[in-house]
Amino acid sequence: MLRRSFLLAPLATILRARVAGHPRLFLDAEGFARLKEKISGTHAGIWARVKARADEICSQHPPRYQDHPPRSSSDEQNWQRPVGNAMPYLAMAYRLTGDTKYLAAAQAWALTSVGYEHWSVGYQQDSNLAAGHQSFGLGVLYDWLYDSLDSETRDTIRRHLIRHCNLIYQAAFSPTNRHMQWLLQNHLWVTITGLGAAALALAGEPDAGQQPLSWLELVREKYHGTEFGLWPDGTDHEGVPYWTYGAEYMLKWWHLASDLLGDHPTSPWWKQTGAYRLYMGLPRDSWTASNTIVDFADGPRSDYYGADHIMHRLAQLNRDGHAQWLAEELVKANAFHDEAGWLNLLWYDPSVPVVPPTNLPTLRHFDDLEIVSARSGWSG
Numbered sequence: 001m002l003r004r005s006f007l008l009a010p011l012a013t014i015l016r017a018r019v020a021g022h023p024r025l026f027l028d029a030e031g032f033a034r035l036k037e038k039i040s041g042t043h044a045g046i047w048a049r050v051k052a053r054a055d056e057i058c059s060q061h062p063p064r065y066q067d068h069p070p071r072s073s074s075d076e077q078n079w080q081r082p083v084g085n086a087m088p089y090l091a092m093a094y095r096l097t098g099d100t101k102y103l104a105a106a107q108a109w110a111l112t113s114v115g116y117e118h119w120s121v122g123y124q125q126d127s128n129l130a131a132g133h134q135s136f137g138l139g140v141l142y143d144w145l146y147d148s149l150d151s152e153t154r155d156t157i158r159r160h161l162i163r164h165c166n167l168i169y170q171a172a173f174s175p176t177n178r179h180m181q182w183l184l185q186n187h188l189w190v191t192i193t194g195l196g197a198a199a200l201a202l203a204g205e206p207d208a209g210q211q212p213l214s215w216l217e218l219v220r221e222k223y224h225g226t227e228f229g230l231w232p233d234g235t236d237h238e239g240v241p242y243w244t245y246g247a248e249y250m251l252k253w254w255h256l257a258s259d260l261l262g263d264h265p266t267s268p269w270w271k272q273t274g275a276y277r278l279y280m281g282l283p284r285d286s287w288t289a290s291n292t293i294v295d296f297a298d299g300p301r302s303d304y305y306g307a308d309h310i311m312h313r314l315a316q317l318n319r320d321g322h323a324q325w326l327a328e329e330l331v332k333a334n335a336f337h338d339e340a341g342w343l344n345l346l347w348y349d350p351s352v353p354v355v356p357p358t359n360l361p362t363l364r365h366f367d368d369l370e371i372v373s374a375r376s377g378w379s380g
Contacts, residue, residue, distance in 0.1 A: 011213055011220075011261075018260050019203050022146035023095075025139065025256060026346055032095050035345060039096060042350045047096070050342050054093035057086045058105045062112035075122030077130045083113050084133030084194070085339045091144040092342045103145065107153050110141050114160035119167075126164060127171035128179055128191055135164060135194035136252070139201040161198055162208055168195045169215050172222075183225040186238065186246035192219045193249040200260055220263065223253060227267045234272025235369040240280045241299030247273065248305045248340060251313050255346075274314040274323040277307060278357060279364045279373035281326070284380035287333045294373075308336040313347040321355025328354055 023029065039047035068079050087109055094102035119131040142149075142157050149157070168191060171177040179187035196219035199212035236243035250265075257263035280294045282301075295301045311327035314320055327348075330336045356378065363374045 011217060012210075014261055015203050015213070015216075018262070019200065022201075023144045024260065025143045025197060025201055026259070027144075036096055039345070043345055043348060046341075046344045046348060049338065050089065050345060051093060051097075053338055053341060054089045054102060057089055057109075058101055062086070062109045064112075065116045070121045075120060075124065076128060077118070077120045080113075080116065080119060080130040081133040082339070083109060084130075084135075084137035087113070087137035087141040088144075088340070088342050091141045092345070094148065095144055103148055106141055106145060107149065110138060110157050111153065113138055114157055114164075119164060123176045124171070124179065126167035127177055128187055131164065131168050132190035132192070132194035132249070135161065135168065135198040136249075139194070139198035142198075143201040158202065158205060158207065162202065162211065165195055165198050165202070165215055166211065169211075169218060172218055180222075183222065184229050184237070186242050186249070188222060189226070189246050189249045189253070192222050193253040195219055196253055197256060200256055216261070219253070220257075220261070223250075223257075223263075226250070227265055230267040230269035231368040232268045232272065233366040233368040234269050234274070234276040235366045235371060236273075236276065237297065237369060239295065239297030239299035240277060240293045241302070241304040242297065243273075243277065244303040244305040244307045244310060247310050248343075251310065251347075252343075255313075270314075271318060274311065274318065274320050274326075275364065276366065277311065278322055278326055278360075279366075283375070284329060284333075284378075287330075287335045289335050292330070292333075292335050302335070303330075303337060305339055306330075306336055306341075309340060309343040309347055312344055312349070315352045316347055316349040319352055321353045322357050322360065324352045325354045325356050 021028075023032065027035065035043070062083055063079060068077065070077070087106060090102050090106035090109060093099070094106060113134055116134075119126050119134050120128050138157060138161050142154070142161065146154065172180045174180075179185065180191065182188050195215050199215040199219070202208040203212040203216075205212075231237075236246065238246070254263075254265050277293075282292055282294065290300070290302045292302050308327045308330045311323045311330070315323035315327060358378045360378065362377060363372065365372050
């Protein structure tokens, strides 16, 4: 307890200096104003895809809990993941257009989410992947739409989000929740990124008290362990599809942590991991929506998430033209998955040039995981 109290004191000081008002996650009010200008120019194509996805979500009803009882679905209740994924799209569309259809849909999806009896059941009850997606989506929606939600809806979301976040936090100390101890595994990263985003959205809220500080300290501690253990060659032992899942959530966290906590990733993994995805790619001319990568471990032959937004972020962070090329080519080939395509609005940096990989060696040895990629050329 003394150790945790010692850690919380400087964190509280950091948050007081950096967290004031809403919105604050990824973008503040000025950031949204700048983004409104970009979607008429450099980001117009991205915005068209994001808006189309938001419109599609508006035409749907969020799934009802009673239609997916535990006896008819796995304990993980992963049918809830698309619910969490949908909410940032709706919140983003409303912030950029002011069209109330997006606000109404956002409120409907959020109230449905908090009305679910559990976010997973069994030994991982109210933690793991469903909880990560739900807490992240709700945290972003709550923050971005804070001043637009009616007071009853805002209070309902906040109350239930606090309850669920406490359950996720408690699960971290339960011996039955093994996924919360796996420092190099997507189950942990998804769960704690959701917890961290919700904590940053709720920090300073009167009825949240000091709880967000405890949640954030847990997230920082886990990610510190992850950074220490990541492979320096940029690889992922679960294969590329799960790499996209884990990398997306880690990138989300480090974006938020860099903006609001002054924390930054330290592992050399981040400089190398874009090359991992590039070299695991099949020849460009063979790509289809379900056939873009070499399959090993337990994944299919295509990315689970993106990978356009992931490569855009790596291009942005590392000034990596090869990553920028891969992101753009995946979009051209319609070989991407848009569960979190709204992140392209934040992570696409047009100042990074597109550099085809034709100047790269045709052989690469990833010497930590011991993978060799060899090809006759980069012509496609």
